[in-house]
Amino acid sequence: MKRLLAFYLILSSFAVFGQSRPNVVFILTDDQGYGDLGVTGNPHISTPNIDKLANENITLDHFLVNAVCAPTRASLLTGRYNLATGVNWVTRRKEVMNADEVTLAELFKSNNYKTGLFGKWHNGSTYPHNPVGQGFETFFGFCAGHWNNYFDTELENEKGEFVKTEGYITDVLTDHAIDFIKENKDENFFCFVPYNAPHAPFQVGDEYYEKYEKMGLDERTAAVYGMCENIDDNVGRLIATLKEEGLWDNTIFIYSSDNGPNGERYNAQMKGKKATVHEGGVRVPMFIKAPNYHVTKVEELTAHIDIFPTLAELCDIEVPDSIQLHGKSILPLLDGKNKQWEDRVIYTHNQPWKFEETPAAAVRSEQYRLVMSKENDTTLYDMNVDPSQLHDLSASNAEVVNKMTSDYHRWFMDITNGGKEPAAERIQIGHKEAPKTVLTAVDGNTKNKVRYEGKGWSNEWAKNFKNKKGVIQWDVKIVEDGEYNFDMLYSCSEEYIGFNIMIEVGEKVITKKMSKPFETKQLVSPDREARTEVHEFTWGTMQMGKLFLKKGKYKVKVRVNNEINPSNNFRLKELVVNSTQQS
Structure with missing residues (x-):
């Protein structure tokens, strides 16, 4: 489908070259409910910039999404129900969108837009399922379902490099989005800013938290409202930048969230919260500022699947029939010219x-x-x-x-093509666009008593390797013949070293003795409420060796030999595979 799209859109881009199309800035927050804004009636929270955006522009007041993160993101990006895109949940590769899906980024990129994503992706961590593989030329953020720490953290760029940052994550992501806008102010751009706040862990600066704590709110709610107020400040920064650069009038500016609130708090008297399918779990704020459109409050049902066709029409981009959209453009509801809007479900x-x-x-x-x-x-x-x-x-x-x-x-x-579970595509290794591939523990499958630290949420590790029967394995596809280098991120105390670790790829095996202990340390986590997800730890790196692999499908397996002490504390965080040469 993507090859046909690229050819079609190359032709269409020639036809409109030189026309003035609007830029797009799309802000998506994480676990912010409908009621987490002043404009929706919250009596405690302060969100003046978002309130002003809503009051002066378009409000889709019954805008529906999915009950959890990754499915909503897949639908927003493709205009299709998530089950059709390969996404059916939030972890263990059930969050991975099929590589062949056409995203908004690819649509805009093929029409001479610069594309950038600054924040949380959550639809696949390896190429071509990551942001770069799905159309974003510039990327700064993370691909997992959540991040472990929000202050001075490391974030990934479009080259797959992790960069140490300074400051609070929402501020940092906004800095990079602003830089992107300024660098591309003379060209059309699509700037996607999916903030990870106010998703857990609940971390925010004192200047935001203490204000709501003094109101007598519980720790989580005070933190969430502080995180939302910080988001509001950064929305103000983005709007100010667009105005200062003379871009505001010709920019579509969107603000929304991915699901209902992550806790019991004000939600406009609606039933339900995140992970429920009641109204409060799936109805979220949606505000749109678009050139030549005025204040409108749309009461009709609209949804995540409508954003793709709506943005395409607003930007005068024709969507080829080969893309089977499930949503529809909502422009008839905005311009008042055609109120013959059919009832829908x-x-x-x-x-x-x-x-x-x-x-x-x-x-x-x-x-x-x-x-x-x-x-x-x-x-x-x-x-x-x-x-x-x-x-x-x-x-x-x-x-x-x-x-x-x-x-x-x-x-x-x-x-679902007859009730079949969407099958996650294999992890692809060896693309020249992405010579490094990280096989995280939670992207694998554990067997024979090997298990995760928790249930297999983002950032967890594999443990409980008792003997050679226990294994963690990944389904992969080698895309080019070549030599591949394997490294392992791990921890293991000195008292348990001396056993062998084996990496098996098909019939080929790397065997390495665990001779170097690494005592992991937990990093400081300034949580306002005790977290349920794992903390962030340091990890050692062991160089495992190289294998020459032919193109094809394999299972990459990691196991230990029977010399290991069954009481060991060996933990495996991830394998890092680098293509060192290709033929």
């Missing part, structure tokens, strides 16, 4: 750990929300008269329930 599917388990799902029409829980409990609400979902109408509206349930199952079977 929006589907939500929130996947459990295992695909075969019963999911939480919902169907939202202009009038009703049907909720199907993981416990197979189905409820129905009239959202026009009961927006807080206080009264279940399912018993007295069996016909509506049956139709909406049938519609959902029909949609699900269609979007």
Whole structure:
């Protein structure tokens, strides 16, 4: 699909060369609920810049996304329901978007836009599934589902290099976005700023936190509101930059979030929060400033899948028929010229750990929300008269329930090609565009008692290597014949060294003796509330050796021999594979 798109858009770009198209700045926050803004009625929070943006421009007041992070991001970037893009959850490679999906970045890049992403990606960490492989020429941020520390952290650039930063992460990301805008002010640009705040861990400076702590709010809420106020300050910085550079009038500026709030707090009397399919879990703020459009409040249902076609139309970019979009342009709702907007339904599917388990799902029409829980409990609400979902109408509206349930199952079977779980594409190794590939522990699969520190969330490690039966393995695809160098990030106390570690790639094996201990240390974590995710640690690096590999599909396995002490504390964080030469 991408090859056809590239050819099509190269031709179309010649046709419009020289025309003045708008720039695009798209801000997406992480776990900020509908109610985490002053403009949506929050009595505590201070967000004057975002409030002003909303009050002076377009508000999509019933804008729906997914219940969790990665699925929403895939839909926003492609205009397609996440299950069709390969994404069905948030970790263990269930968050990876298919490389062949056409993203907004690729659409804009093929039409002479400069493209940059500054923040959290969360749709694949290795090329071509990472930001660079999906159309972003400039990247500064991280690819995981969350980051461990928000002060003076290391972030990745488009070359795959990790760079030590100074300051608070939202401020740093904004600095880089501003630099990108200034560097490309004479060209069209698409600047995507997916901040990771206010996602956990709950870290923010005293000047933000103490203000809300003094209001008597609990630690998490005080931290979240402080993080949101910091976001607001940075939104103000971005807007000021665009105005100072003379770019504001010709820039589309978007502000939204990826799902409902990550905790119990004010959410405009809606039921639900993050990871639920109730209104409060999937209805988020969406404000759009667009050239030649004025203050409008849209009450009709709109969704993440509509952003791709809407931006394409606003920027006069034709989307070829080869891209099977699920959303539609919302411009008829904005210009008032065509109010013949057909009633529609929006589907939500929130996947459990295992695909075969019963999911939480919902169907939202202009009038009703049907909720199907993981416990197979189905409820129905009239959202026009009961927006807080206080009264279940399912018993007295069996016909509506049956139709909406049938519609959902029909949609699900269609979007999953007959109910098949989206299969994560293999990790690709050996691209000239990305000579280094990192195989993180959570991107692998553990077997025979080897397990993760937790459930397999971002940034965790593998442990519990008891004997040679225990293994962690990754499904990979070598794209070029060549020599590949393997390094391992690990920790192991001196009392447990002396065993052998084996890396197996097909029938080839590297064997290395664990002779160098590394005592890991936990880095300082200025959390406002005790975290549930793992802390950040230091790791040692062991050079494992080289293998010549032919193109093809392999399983990369790591195991130990039986000489290991079963009580060991050996931990494996990741393998780093570098292509040293290719033929």
